Amino acid sequence: xxxxxxxxxxxxxxxxxxxxxxxxxxxxxxxxxxxxxxxxxxxxxxxxxxxxxxxxxxxxxxxxxxxxxxxxxxxxxxxxxxxxxxxxxxxxxxxxxxxxxxxxxxxxxxxxxxxxxxxxxxxxxxxxxxxxxxxxxxxxxxxxxxxxxxxxxxxxxxxxxxxxxxxxxxxxxxxxxxxxxxxxxxxxxxxxxxxxxxxxxxxxxxxxxxxxxxxxxxxxxxxxxxxxxxxxxxxxxxxxxxxxxxxxxxxxxxxxxxxxxxxxxxxxxxxxxxxxxxxxxxxxxxxxxx
Amino acid sequence: xxxxxxxxxxxxxxxxxxxxxxxxxxxxxxxxxxxxxxxxxxxxxxxxxxxxxxxxxxxxxxxxxxxxxxxxxxxxxxxxxxxxxxxxxxxxxxxxxxxxxxxxxxxxxxxxxxxxxxxxxxxxxxxxxxxxxxxxxxxxxxxxxxxxxxxxxxxxxxxxxxxxxxxxxxxxxxxxxxxxxxxxxxxxxxxxxxxxxxxxxxxxxxxxxxxxxxxxxxxxxxxxxxxxxxxxxxxxxxxxxxxxxxxxxxxxxxxxxxxxxxxxxxxxxxxxxxxxxxxxxxxxxxxxxx
Numbered sequence: 001x002x003x004x005x006x007x008x009x010x011x012x013x014x015x016x017x018x019x020x021x022x023x024x025x026x027x028x029x030x031x032x033x034x035x036x037x038x039x040x041x042x043x044x045x046x047x048x049x050x051x052x053x054x055x056x057x058x059x060x061x062x063x064x065x066x067x068x069x070x071x072x073x074x075x076x077x078x079x080x081x082x083x084x085x086x087x088x089x090x091x092x093x094x095x096x097x098x099x100x101x102x103x104x105x106x107x108x109x110x111x112x113x114x115x116x117x118x119x120x121x122x123x124x125x126x127x128x129x130x131x132x133x134x135x136x137x138x139x140x141x142x143x144x145x146x147x148x149x150x151x152x153x154x155x156x157x158x159x160x161x162x163x164x165x166x167x168x169x170x171x172x173x174x175x176x177x178x179x180x181x182x183x184x185x186x187x188x189x190x191x192x193x194x195x196x197x198x199x200x201x202x203x204x205x206x207x208x209x210x211x212x213x214x215x216x217x218x219x220x221x222x223x224x225x226x227x228x229x230x231x232x233x234x235x236x237x238x239x240x241x242x243x244x245x246x247x248x249x250x251x252x253x254x255x256x257x258x259x260x261x262x263x264x265x266x267x268x269x270x271x272x273x274x275x276x277x278x279x280x281x282x283x284x285x286x287x288x289x290x
Numbered sequence: 291x292x293x294x295x296x297x298x299x300x301x302x303x304x305x306x307x308x309x310x311x312x313x314x315x316x317x318x319x320x321x322x323x324x325x326x327x328x329x330x331x332x333x334x335x336x337x338x339x340x341x342x343x344x345x346x347x348x349x350x351x352x353x354x355x356x357x358x359x360x361x362x363x364x365x366x367x368x369x370x371x372x373x374x375x376x377x378x379x380x381x382x383x384x385x386x387x388x389x390x391x392x393x394x395x396x397x398x399x400x401x402x403x404x405x406x407x408x409x410x411x412x413x414x415x416x417x418x419x420x421x422x423x424x425x426x427x428x429x430x431x432x433x434x435x436x437x438x439x440x441x442x443x444x445x446x447x448x449x450x451x452x453x454x455x456x457x458x459x460x461x462x463x464x465x466x467x468x469x470x471x472x473x474x475x476x477x478x479x480x481x482x483x484x485x486x487x488x489x490x491x492x493x494x495x496x497x498x499x500x501x502x503x504x505x506x507x508x509x510x511x512x513x514x515x516x517x518x519x520x521x522x523x524x525x526x527x528x529x530x531x532x533x534x535x536x537x538x539x540x541x542x543x544x545x546x547x548x549x550x551x552x553x554x555x556x557x558x559x560x561x562x563x564x565x566x567x568x569x570x571x572x573x574x575x576x577x578x579x580x
Contacts, residue, residue, distance in 0.1 A: 022413060025320035028311060029351075032319065061319075098415060100423040106550060109426070110557045123312060123420040123515045125388060125413035128429060133390040134411055136399070139418060140435050144464060147430075168462060174434060225413045260396060267400045 014038075015086040015112050017099040019124030022225040024052040031122045032061070039089035041066045042082055044074060046184045047104070048096035049248050051226045066094070071185065079108040086117045098126035130224045131177055131250050135231050136264025137219070141255060143169030147179045148195045148251075150188055163202035166253055167211060171288040173256035180249040189247040192220045193240045196251070200236070211286060212236065212253075217279035219252040219265070220244060233271035235278075256283055304328075305376040305402050307389040309414030312515040314342040321412045322351070329379035331356045332372055334364060336474045337394070338386035339538050341516045356384070361475065369398040376407045388416035420514045421467055421540050425521050426554025427509070431545060432467060433459030438485045438541075439471045440478055453492035456543055457501060461578040463546035470539040479537040482510045483530045486541070490526070501576065502526065502543075507569035509542040509555070510534060523561035525568075546573055 016038065018031045027035075035041055043055070043066050059066055073081060085091050093105070099121050100106050109119050132139040146165040151158065162178060169176045178199075180190040190198075196218065203212040214237035222230045222244040232242050254261070257276065265271040306328065308321045317325075325331055333345070333356050349356055363371060375381050383395070389411050390396050399409050422429040436455040441448065452468060459466045468489075470480040480488075486508065493502040504527035512520045512534040522532050544551070547566065555561040 019415070021318060023318075023320060025323065026318050026413070028313075028316050028318055028415070029322065030313060030315035033315065098419045098423050100426070101419070101429055103428065103550065106426050106554055110550070110553050113557050120517075121420075121424055121515070123316070123415035123423060125309070125318070125415060126419040126429075128419050129388045129391070129416040130411075130413040133388050133413060136390070136396050138393065139391055139416075140437075142432075142435065144433060144462070145430050172434070172458060225411070227410075260393065260400070263400050264396055267403050 012118055013086055013088065014090050015082070015117050015119045016090075016092040016122060017105060017109060017119065018092050018094050018122040019098045019126070020050055020053070020094050020096050021124035022050065022097055022127055022130055023125070024050065024057070024226065026050070026125050026225070028122065028124060031124070034122060035062050035092055037090070038092045040085050040091045041094065042069050042091065043067070043094040044069050045096060046071050047102040049182050049184050050096050051223045051228065051246065051248070074104050074108065078111065082108065083112060083115060083117065086112060087115065098123050101126060101128070125225060127179065127224055127248070127250055128177065131221055131252060132175070134224050134229060135219050135221060135233065135252065136268055137175055137252060137254060137261050138258065141173070141175050143172060143174030143176055143255065145177045145179065147181055148190060148198055149181045150183065150190050151198065160202045160206060163199060163206060163212065166199070167286070170211065170255055170283060170286045173283065173287055175255050176253045178251040178253070180247070180251065182248055190249070192222070192242070192244050192249050192251060195249070196236050196240055211282070215275070215278050215282070217254055217275055219254065219269075221250045221252070222246070223248065224250065231269055233265045233269040235275045254279070256287070302408055303376055303378065304380050305372070305407050305409045306382040306412060307395060307399065307409065308382050308384050308412040309388045309416070310340055310343070310384050310386050311414035312340065312387055312417055312420055313415070314340065314347075314516065316340070316415055316515070318412065318414060321414070324412060325352050325382055327380070328382045330375050330381045331384065332359050332381065333357070333384040334359050335386060336361050337392040339472050339474050340386050341513045341518065341536065341538070364394050364398065368401065372398065373402060373405060373407065376402060377405065388413050391416060391418070415515060417469065417514055417538070417540060418467065421511055421542060422465070424514050424519060425509050425511060425523065425542065426558055427465055427542060427544060427551050428548065431463070431465050433462060433464030433545065435467045435469065437469045437471055438480060438488055440473065440480050441488065448495075450492045450496060453489060453496060453502065456489070457576070460501065460545055460573060460576045463573065463577055465545050466543045468541040468543070470537070470541065472538055480539070482512070482532070482534050482539050482541060485539070486526050486530055501572070505565070505568050505572075507544055507565055509544065509559075511540045511542070512536070513538065514540065521559055523555045523559040525565045544569070546577070
């Protein structure tokens with residue numbers, strides 16, 4: 001049965017896109033209020049992993065059942081179930097992080113608005129700002145973001161985009177955030193040491209003056225925003241030997257560092273000063289005078 | 291009196307940096323739990339504005355008093371009160387958005403860790419991802435972020451950095467997010483029309499082939515993430531005539547648009563196709579072959 005809300009009285013229904021954030025209890029107070037009020041709650045967990053997130057915890061918190069949707073529901077069937085429901089009732093779709101980082105969801109939003117279903121977004125934390133926040137690097141110096149994907153040796157396709165993005169960012173002195181692919185459905189994920197190896201391999205294949213080698217300054221981040229967050233900063237060869245624990249992971253290769261950013265890396269993560277100093281010289285040689 | 295918590299029993303205290311997010315009830319469930327448990331809660335609201343956020347609402351929610359700190363406390367006195375308290379008790383500092391977007395707070399975190407006070411960050415929504423999320427543009431195509439500051443005619447200093455950042459981003463086909471300065475203490479803020487005027491003026495002063503003029507495609511965003519969010523997409527001349535209501539504001543000038551991003555702008559915000567088409571040609575001429 002539909003609740004008689006202001007929205008229903010207006011004859012309009014809302015489809016809410018609600019971010020679950022990056023940690024177990026990352027939902028906002030506003031999101032919680034909406035989730036208790038809407039008629040149906042859908043949830044997808046295939047675009048990313050939220051460590052320790054449990055569906056029953058959320059169902060208990062809300063005092064209601066949640067309908068889990070998978071890639072097929074959203075991408076092949078175009079979220080038709082959600083759209084049909086949203087035509088006659090208030091509906092929420094929960095997604096990891098801040099909504100619309102995955103392109104799938106924006107297609108659903110466009111289709112909803114085409115069908116005269118009003119939409120609203122309830123934001124939450126995202127790895128994109130949290131990665132910088134958590135390791136003390138300035139988000140204002142973030143360059144283009146890029147994902148390193150799980151290699152497909154059978155396909156023989158070995159992309160070098162992550163390396164090219166890094167190089168472009170460094171030429172402008174900017175930090176590069178690498179997201180490491182997770183296939184939540186099959187439980188596959190790229191580890192930090194493996195991603196570093198892939199970056200080194202890309203560097204070698206391009207065959208220019210080396211940017212990614214044993215002495216490159218790297219920040220490795222695991223489970224950012226959770227109580228078990230683990231961050232390490234040091235040379236690439238140091239980071240290759242670290243056991244980061246379970247995913248999700250990300251990496252930052254810094255550009256030009258402000259003295260306070262250098263202090264953050266040495267004080268918060270015991271990064272060695274000589275690694276920073278070596279990297280400072282390397283970045284100088286890559287910088288383009290624009 | 292101190293509560294006997296696990297942390298106190300270990301002899302360690304924690305200083306939590308907690309993000310308030312970008313809307314009235316943007317705090318996460320985890321943040322709420324921590325705020326109810328710690329010994330003292332500090333809050334600063336001078337680095338940004340959260341529309342409709344009310345201190346008494348939060349105090350009622352938490353069932354406790356909050357100590358408001360200002361710029362002087364944090365920047366001139368280096369947050370000494372907070373650090374002293376955190377040495378003997380569990381303390382939280384609340385800040386707008388996701389913590390550490392403002393550089394002040396990272397200095398405080400470094401100093402805390404130097405004094406052997408452990409720190410933890412509780413993330414929340416940030417305008418940086420929310421701006422892209424809310425208007426349907428891909429965050430993966432975000433270039434460097436830049437703030438447009440309130441002009442100081444007496445000083446005679448008219449920075450052109452925002453224009454230069456835009457140009458660099460466009461040469462790579464990337465979107466540029468401009469944050470518009472707010473001085474929360476004095477209530478001064480830069481409006482979207484004024485910011486557009488400043489960008490046009492910068493463009494003229496640089497005197498190269500024009501990027502910012504009446505036909506530039508612009509997305510103007512006001513109060514992102516709140517129930518009164520207002521977003522408009524169109525030509526610069528169209529946006530100059532729009533009344534966006536109260537702050538905070540931001541602007542995006544898109545780079546190369548994916549067809550789905552174009553659809554988002556036309557479907558969600560009635561952006562005219564000819565404005566998008568004109569801009570597409572202009573961006574092509576700025577793109578550098580890298």
